[in-house]
Amino acid sequence: MKILTGNDLKTGDVVWWDGADWVRDVNASVDVGDRADEIAAREEAARRVNVPYAIDAERTDDGIRPAHIKDRVRALGPTVRMDLTRRPDDANAADWVV
Numbered sequence: 277m278k279i280l281t282g283n284d285l286k287t288g289d290v291v292w293w294d295g296a297d298w299v300r301d302v303n304a305s306v307d308v309g310d311r312a313d314e315i316a317a318r319e320e321a322a323r324r325v326n327v328p329y330a331i332d333a334e335r336t337d338d339g340i341r342p343a344h345i346k347d348r349v350r351a352l353g354p355t356v357r358m359d360l361t362r363r364p365d366d367a368n369a370a371d372w373v374v
Contacts (some may be wrong), residue, residue, distance in 0.1 A: 277335065279305040280316055281347060282328035290324060290350045298325055301362070303339040359368035 279302075280293035291298035292305035293315060299305075300322055312330035319325050332343035342348050353361040 277334045278312050278330045281306040282325035317326050
């Protein structure tokens with residue numbers, strides 16, 4: 277599956293395309309398939325997101341998992357303090373990154 281990611285222009289947050297808007301939760305992202313470039317160009321032109329780009333991902337039992345470690349770190353949040361991640365109550369969240 278292909279999903280879109282980028283950074284919110286107002287907050288700098290990592291965001292994911294949910295089919296209608298940009299959200300902070302990777303699990304809300306949708307498969308954009310071959311429409312990735314079209315959506316990314318439109319959203320960047322609207323100045324709602326900075327440098328959106330498509331990445332490979334897969335849907336697992338634990339949710340959507342980006343294929344590349346860089347994007348898994350972006351999806352999870354800081355890895356130096358697990359209490360600051362997007363999954364602070366998940367003791368195994370770091371395993372999801374690697």
